[in-house]
Amino acid sequence: MGSTGDHHVALIAFPFSTHAAPLFSLTTALATAAPSTTFSFINSARSNISLSKAISSVPSGVKIRVYDLSDGCPEGYIMPAHDPEEEVRLFLKVAVVNVRKAIEKAVEGSGGIRVSCIVSDAFIWFAGKMAEEMRVPWVALWTSGTYSLAAHMYTDFLRLKIGENALPSRANEPLDCIPYMSPLQVRELPEGVVFGNLDSVFARLLHRMAEALPSATAVALNTFQGLDPALDNELSKMFKLSLPIGPQHLLTQQPPEPADTYGCIQWLDTHAPATVVYISFGSIMSLSPPEAVEVAEGLEASGIPFIWSMKPAAQAQLPQGFLDRTRGRGMVVSWAPQLQVLGHSAVGAFVTHCGWNSIMESVTAGVPMICRPFIGDQRLNAGVLSRVWKIGVGFEGGVVTRETVEMALTEVLKEEGGRKMKERAGELREMAIRATQSGGSSSDNLDALVEVIRGY
Numbered sequence: 039m040g041s042t043g044d045h046h047v048a049l050i051a052f053p054f055s056t057h058a059a060p061l062f063s064l065t066t067a068l069a070t071a072a073p074s075t076t077f078s079f080i081n082s083a084r085s086n087i088s089l090s091k092a093i094s095s096v097p098s099g100v101k102i103r104v105y106d107l108s109d110g111c112p113e114g115y116i117m118p119a120h121d122p123e124e125e126v127r128l129f130l131k132v133a134v135v136n137v138r139k140a141i142e143k144a145v146e147g148s149g150g151i152r153v154s155c156i157v158s159d160a161f162i163w164f165a166g167k168m169a170e171e172m173r174v175p176w177v178a179l180w181t182s183g184t185y186s187l188a189a190h191m192y193t194d195f196l197r198l199k200i201g202e203n204a205l206p207s208r209a210n211e212p213l214d215c216i217p218y219m220s221p222l223q224v225r226e227l228p229e230g231v232v233f234g235n236l237d238s239v240f241a242r243l244l245h246r247m248a249e250a251l252p253s254a255t256a257v258a259l260n261t262f263q264g265l266d267p268a269l270d271n272e273l274s275k276m277f278k279l280s281l282p283i284g285p286q287h288l289l290t291q292q293p294p295e296p297a298d299t300y301g302c303i304q305w306l307d308t309h310a311p312a313t314v315v316y317i318s319f320g321s322i323m324s325l326s327p328p329e330a331v332e333v334a335e336g337l338e339a340s341g342i343p344f345i346w347s348m349k350p351a352a353q354a355q356l357p358q359g360f361l362d363r364t365r366g367r368g369m370v371v372s373w374a375p376q377l378q379v380l381g382h383s384a385v386g387a388f389v390t391h392c393g394w395n396s397i398m399e400s401v402t403a404g405v406p407m408i409c410r411p412f413i414g415d416q417r418l419n420a421g422v423l424s425r426v427w428k429i430g431v432g433f434e435g436g437v438v439t440r441e442t443v444e445m446a447l448t449e450v451l452k453e454e455g456g457r458k459m460k461e462r463a464g465e466l467r468e469m470a471i472r473a474t475q476s477g478g479s480s481s482d483n484l485d486a487l488v489e490v491i492r493g494y
Contacts, residue, residue, distance in 0.1 A: 045075040046151040047491050048141050052159035053082035053109060054126060055322060056395060060181045060260060060286050061159055062092050067290040068157075069100045071488045076151055077102045078144035080137065082109040082129070092293035103147055108136045123239040130239065134164055141168075155491045160187075160257070161243060163250040175255035175490055182394040184261050184269045185219070185422050186228055186415035190248045191276060192216060193231050200224060204232040218268035221425040226417040240414075252277060256490050260284035260398065262473035262480050265466065266426070279490070281483040285398040287377065288474040289484060295378070300371040302345055302379055309343055312386030312460060315408075315447055316379050318347040319391040323412045327355040329438045333389075334360045336443025342451055343367050345385075347374040380405050386460065387450040392419040404467035406430050406459035408446045410438060429463040 049065050051058040058081050069077045083106040086093070096102055110128040111117075117124055141153055153174060158165035160178040169176035180187050189196070199215040200208060209225035224232065230241025251257055256279040263270055263282050273280040283289060298304075306314060317333070319325060325333065330348075334356050337344050344364075350372050361370060376396070379385060380403035388400045389408045397419055400407050407430035409420035423430040431449055433442040450456040473480040 044151055045072070045154045045492055046145070046148050047075060047077050047155045047157055048144055048153045049077060049079045050107075050137055050140075050156065050158040050162045050165050051079070051081035051085060052161040053085035053107070053129065056320075056393065057159050057161065057181055058085045058089060059092065060395070061157075061179055062089050063286055063290040063292060064157070064179060064258065064283070065102055066092070066096055066100065067484060068488060068491060069102050070097065070291070071484070072492055073099060073101065075101065075492060076148045078105055078141075078148065078153075079103070080105045080107050080140045080144065082107050084109060089293075095291075095293050097291075103144065105140050105144055105147070107140045108132065110136070126243075127239050130243065133162070134168075137162075137165070137168070154493060157491065160247055160251060163243070163247040166250045166253055169255075170253075175493070176253075177256045177258060177487065177490060178251055178254045179258045179260075181260055182415050183397070183419050183422065184259060184266055184273060185222070185426075186418050187259070188216070188219070188269060188272065189227050189231055189415075189418060190244045191251070193245055193248055196227070196232050197236075200232045202232060202236055218266075218272070222418060222421045226421040228414050228418065255279065256281050256487060258283050258483075258487060260286045260394065262470050264469050264473070264479075265401075266422075279486075281487055282473075283480050283484045283487065285402050285470050285474065285480075287395075287399060288402055288470065289480050292377075295375045296373070298375050298378065300369065300374065302369065302371065302374050303382060305345070305369055306379065306382040306384040309384035311383045313451065314343045314345065314382075314384045315387045315389060315451065316345050316347075316374070316376075316385050316405075317389040318374065318376060318396070319410065319412075320393050320396060323391045323393075324349060324352050325410070325438070329410075330355045331357050332439050333443050335440040336447065337368065338364055339440060340444045340447045341367075342447050344369070345374055345379060346370045347376070348372070377403075387447065387456075389446075392416040392423070394419060397423060398470075401429070401463065401466050402470045404460070404464040406450050406456060406463050408433070408450060427462065427466065429459050429466065431459075 051061045065077055065079050110132040155175045156165050156169040157177040160180040166176045204224050211224045213219035213222045230238055257277045259282045261282045261284045380399055388405050390396045392409050392411045409432045411417040411420040431446050433446055472478050
């Protein structure tokens with residue numbers, strides 16, 4: 039393959055939701071560990087703009103070139119509001135051709151060094167075919183939880199065992215056809231596995247991905263060994279090389295967070311340990327207006343101090359007078375430095391949508407969670423952290439009301455069950471930290487990944 043300096047890694051992002059950021063942070067880690075290798079990061083122009091802070095904070099001397107990929111959207115085209123899959127459909131329709139063009143441009147931009155390895159988001163399943171044609175290794179990065187990955191890998195098996203129209207008749211049945219999934223329920227599976235539109239863009243995409251991943255040279259996972267031992271074992275059999283390299287935000291360099299303009303940390307400094315609840319449903323999802331009212335009323339009734347991160351438009355849905363009545367006891371902000379907030383000793387609970395990045399950040403802070411999942415893998419994640427890891431709860435009956443909000447907050451922050459969750463979360467936190475330190479499993483797996491991309 040030539041000298042070390044002849045290595046050229048092409049990294050292909052899935053340019054939607056929160057997928058591109060973990061791949062870019064992995065790119066930075068790999069490029070730092072292999073400074074003589076050229077790295078070409080291929081992503082849509084719009085997604086690259088959202089990564090501008092991370093891109094501009096790459097250490098000098100690290101060889102990362104960023105390339106814009108067409109997202110397939112015709113100029114002037116207005117996305118239909120009723121069809122959230124349209125932008126993904128348009129992207130995928132032309133992705134294979136556009137990725138090939140971007141790789142050619144990357145080879146040209148690197149002075150003619152041919153691509154010697156392809157690393158892609160696992161959703162970019164066709165990268166495996168490209169790598170095979172080019173006779174180079176393919177590494178896939180799965181950015182979500184391992185339970186949802188297993189669900190997609192077992193889609194055909196689950197459809198055979200449970201059927202393809204499992205709701206509502208089988209909604210509450212345990213997933214005991216897969217032994218380590220028995221604490222979870224059919225209704226918690228991602229849409230497109232055994233219910234919902236099995237022919238949707240995402241259902242087809244994930245099904246193709248599941249067929250392709252076993253041929254990958256390695257599958258990198260944003261988790262750490264020991265968090266789910268049964269799954270560690272299963273995935274190591276399923277893939278040629280399964281490499282847990284998480285929690286990624288501990289192992290790889292993160293872009294600097296914006297300034298804490300609202301003074302969240304300063305405010306938290308005035309509170310006793312594990313007394314404050316932090317509420318955030320991520321950058322994409324938001325509560326319905328009626329649910330926002332119920333959460334506000336439950337918070338007010340509980341008397342528990344809180345920081346609630348919500349978009350300015352959503353703040354208009356809060357009950358009249360809520361901000362005045364809770365002034366001093368709570369903060370409603372349009373953005374909070376989540377890692378710092380969760381890492382503060384005053385925070386004792388996190389009300390979350392159960393996106394995987396948020397879960398990993400909460401686990402590494404040792405903070406129990408209160409779950410309000412919305413879509414995709416979030417329901418499965420919620421079931422895992424409440425019934426497998428036992429570091430969280432849902433809302434009673436799965437319904438957000440003033441009463442269920444108050445009950446959940448009281449359980450986690452004021453009762454014995456919450457103290458046990460905090461202890462267990464603390465144990466997982468220690469495991470995560472050990473895994474990402476020098477000599478830890480995730481650190482060693484990152485070294486193994488560097489060896490894969492360098493062809494050793």
